[in-house]
Amino acid sequence: xxxxxxxxxxxxxxxxxxxxxxxxxxxxxxxxxxxxxxxxxxxxxxxxxxxxxxxxxxxxxxxxxxxxxxxxxxxxxxxxxxxxxxxxxxxxxxxxxxxxxxxxxxxxxxxxxxxxxxxxxxxxxxxxxxxxxxxxxxxxxxxxxxxxxxxxxxxxxxxxxxxxxxxxxxxxxxxxxxxxxxxxxxxxxxxxxxxxxxxxxxxxxxxxxxxxxxxxxxxxxxxxxxxxxxxxxxxxxxxxxxxxxxxxxxxxxxxxxxxxxxxxxxxxxxxxxxxxxxxxxxxxxxxxxxxxxxxxxxxxxxxxxxxxxxxxxxxxxxxxxxxxxxxxxxxxxxxxxxxxxxxxxxxxxxxxxxxxxxxxxxxxxxxxxxxxxxxxxxxxxxxxxxxxxxxxxxxxxxxxxxxxxxxxxxxxxxxxxxxxxxxxxxxxxxxxxxxxxxxxxxxxxxxxxxxxxxxxxxxxxxxxxxxxxxxxxxxxxxxxxxxxxxxxxx
Amino acid sequence: xxxxxxxxxxxxxxxxxxxxxxxxxxxxxxxxxxxxxxxxxxxxxxxxxxxxxxxxxxxxxxxxxxxxxxxxxxxxxxxxxxxxxxxxxxxxxxxxxxxxxxxxxxxxxxxxxxxxxxxxxxxxxxxxxxxxxxxxxxxxxxxxxxxxxxxxxxxxxxxxxxxxxxxxxxxxxxxxxxxxxxxxxxxxxxxxxxxxxxxxxxxxxxxxxxxxxxxxxx
Numbered sequence: 135x136x137x138x139x140x141x142x143x144x145x146x147x148x149x150x151x152x153x154x155x156x157x158x159x160x161x162x163x164x165x166x167x168x169x170x171x172x173x174x175x176x177x178x179x180x181x182x183x184x185x186x187x188x189x190x191x192x193x194x195x196x197x198x199x200x201x202x203x204x205x206x207x208x209x210x211x212x213x214x215x216x217x218x219x220x221x222x223x224x225x226x227x228x229x230x231x232x233x234x235x236x237x238x239x240x241x242x243x244x245x246x247x248x249x250x251x252x253x254x255x256x257x258x259x260x261x262x263x264x265x266x267x268x269x270x271x272x273x274x275x276x277x278x279x280x281x282x283x284x285x286x287x288x289x290x291x292x293x294x295x296x297x298x299x300x301x302x303x304x305x306x307x308x309x310x311x312x313x314x315x316x317x318x319x320x321x322x323x324x325x326x327x328x329x330x331x332x333x334x335x336x337x338x339x340x341x342x343x344x345x346x347x348x349x350x351x352x353x354x355x356x357x358x359x360x361x362x363x364x365x366x367x368x369x370x371x372x373x374x375x376x377x378x379x380x381x382x383x384x385x386x387x388x389x390x391x392x393x394x395x396x397x398x399x400x401x402x403x404x405x406x407x408x409x410x411x412x413x414x415x416x417x418x419x420x421x422x423x424x425x426x427x428x429x430x431x432x433x434x435x436x437x438x439x440x441x442x443x444x445x446x447x448x449x450x451x452x453x454x455x456x457x458x459x460x461x462x463x464x465x466x467x468x469x470x471x472x473x474x475x476x477x478x479x480x481x482x483x484x485x486x487x488x489x490x491x492x493x494x495x496x497x498x499x500x501x502x503x504x505x506x507x508x509x510x511x512x513x514x515x516x517x518x519x520x521x522x523x524x525x526x527x528x529x530x531x532x533x534x535x536x537x538x539x540x541x542x543x544x545x546x547x548x549x550x551x552x553x554x555x556x557x558x559x560x561x562x563x564x565x566x567x568x569x570x571x572x573x574x575x576x577x578x579x580x581x582x583x584x585x586x587x588x589x590x591x592x593x594x595x596x597x598x599x600x601x602x603x604x605x606x607x608x609x610x611x612x613x614x615x616x617x618x619x620x621x622x623x624x
Numbered sequence: 625x626x627x628x629x630x631x632x633x634x635x636x637x638x639x640x641x642x643x644x645x646x647x648x649x650x651x652x653x654x655x656x657x658x659x660x661x662x663x664x665x666x667x668x669x670x671x672x673x674x675x676x677x678x679x680x681x682x683x684x685x686x687x688x689x690x691x692x693x694x695x696x697x698x699x700x701x702x703x704x705x706x707x708x709x710x711x712x713x714x715x716x717x718x719x720x721x722x723x724x725x726x727x728x729x730x731x732x733x734x735x736x737x738x739x740x741x742x743x744x745x746x747x748x749x750x751x752x753x754x755x756x757x758x759x760x761x762x763x764x765x766x767x768x769x770x771x772x773x774x775x776x777x778x779x780x781x782x783x784x785x786x787x788x789x790x791x792x793x794x795x796x797x798x799x800x801x802x803x804x805x806x807x808x809x810x811x812x813x814x815x816x817x818x819x820x821x822x823x824x825x826x827x828x829x830x831x832x833x834x835x836x837x838x839x840x841x842x
């Protein structure tokens with residue numbers, strides 16, 4: 135039993151890889167979708183199997199891979215979102231080919247790239263070796279940059295270029311920081327230096343604090359770029375708005391969270407080497423900057439997908455704030471927010487994508503009366519918007535409250551005041567935008583055909599998770615988050 | 625080779641690396657920038673070879689070889705081909721005047737030395753001036769990317785930045801584990817290919833430099 139679950143560590147990244155290779159050999163859209171759903175189903179089942187094994191017997195390691203409860207939070211989110219995206223894609227791809235947004239013959243490359251992208255993210259989450267973490271992180275950039283520009287029109291290509299250049303510059307800083315931390319570790323361990331996180335953690339208190347501090351700053355800028363923290367977020371609204379909708383959901387729902395996981399790994403090293411205050415202070419500054427910078431853009435936005443993109447900058451900022459306020463409450467809140475925001479934002483992108491294809495525009499001023507043409511999608515869009523705005527009883531309210539509590543506990547009054555002000559402003563702005571799209575008289579151009587089953591199924595799945603997590607945190611999820619919090623806080 | 629000689633050679637290579645970086649920053653033609661970054665990669669390969677001889681670490685020979693083939697020959701060749709495909713012998717278009725860029729560069733170099741001097745005891749474990757040179761190269765590469773409008777020059781900046789990281793990794797820790805270095809180089813190759821494809825696609829559809837597109841705002 136124990137051995138089997140260790141094997142899962144190399145089987146997990148292999149599943150989407152094999153799916154991607156198989157997809158290249160197929161041309162039929164139905165077969166591609168079947169492979170897509172099949173691959174994601176296997177991924178979900180294996181991820182939950184691994185979760186059960188870790189819950190029973192603790193962390194597992196195999197070579198450069200290792201899974202602990204912290205990684206598991208992200209792995210499960212990744213698997214569930216990939217599954218939802220696969221279901222959504224069935225209807226999305228049919229529609230995209232029908233209206234000519236997607237060429238039928240290039241569809242297989244699209245599907246294969248999505249799974250390659252998922253495979254690189256799986257490796258990011260499972261990586262114990264910090265070098266492998268970096269390589270996989272750059273791998274996510276390469277695969278998803280192609281996806282961002284997949285439509286081939288110049289807006290998409292411009293976004294793809296900005297994305298690959300900005301994140302590659304950023305992530306170079308990440309590699310530099312990794313090298314510095316590695317050199318500190320090699321110095322502490324003697325000749326047999328290793329880049330393994332778990333091994334570095336064992337000698338972490340003995341690392342040179344000066345070099346780890348600089349290393350952490352470089353990593354923070356590097357992986358922070360990928361996470362979309364301001365002021366390195368410049369690529370994010372473009373990439374999230376220009377990417378095909380299922381890819382937007384993956385970018386916003388899980389990719390930026392994977393970068394945060396990288397930051398957390400280094401945060402634990404930095405906390406052990408130079409005390410927890412340094413890392414949390416840095417996170418606090420980036421967090422509050424992101425929340426403040428995103429606000430005006432959310433208010434003034436006209437493009438619905440850009441709106442959601444800027445909104446992700448705000449929420450990544452909230453997660454960083456939670457980590458920055460620190461302590462068990464703040465970290466628990468941050469991790470819960472990772473899950474809540476991932477699920478809710480994917481739902482919001484799905485619903486927005488459905489609305490965009492009905493009205494043939496992303497301009498929110500031209501999207502009116504969605505409720506009349508697509509009642510279920512409209513309801514779900516409104517629910518997602520309410521949740522994103524932080525209305526109780528939805529899940530994001532709970533995690534934001536935890537972050538707030540941690541801030542009050544730590545006495546960070548200035549940060550709290552800024553945070554609350556921005557959240558209230560964004561609340562008003564977001565509900566105004568969503569209300570205008572959902573209610574009113576639909577324009578004449580709106581498509582009125584019945585809603586397709588597959589996007590609805592995917593959205594309902596995510597909505598159920600969102601609602602459940604808002605009302606109660608199931609015991610197993612709670613236990614997982616508590617263990618993950620202990621790993622970060624120490 | 626004794627320790628002192630190795631330190632002296634690595635320091636000399638560091639100085640040459642900084643010089644090659646100045647050439648990239650001051651280049652007024654894209655070809656010159658490409659040749660300069662190729663020369664810089666060659667220097668990195670030489671540094672890896674020297675360290676391999678000094679430490680007897682066979683992995684470093686592999687790294688030297690891969691760096692030579694990929695970064696000093698293959699990637700510059702790809703860039704060269706893309707320039708030819710675009711069939712325009714475009715000048716490098718700076719966003720800010722070259723003189724200002726060079727002034728920034730000097731500031732960055734001084735600050736890098738200052739930063740690593742402030743580390744005090746940590747420097748003891750690190751070969752000579754490798755750390756400040758590495759930091760300076762990485763940041764200067766970013767400066768190239770930020771201060772140039774043309775996509776290909778930005779790619780040159782990226783490779784230079786990556787060279788800085790490699791140099792630091794080698795000099796500071798006698799190299800990262802081989803498998804990691806290979807993985808990193810593989811990533812750089814793939815990123816370069818994707819970038820080259822994007823540049824050529826934009827050139828063929830809207831006849832503009834991809835880095836000049838600025839319709840996505842707000």
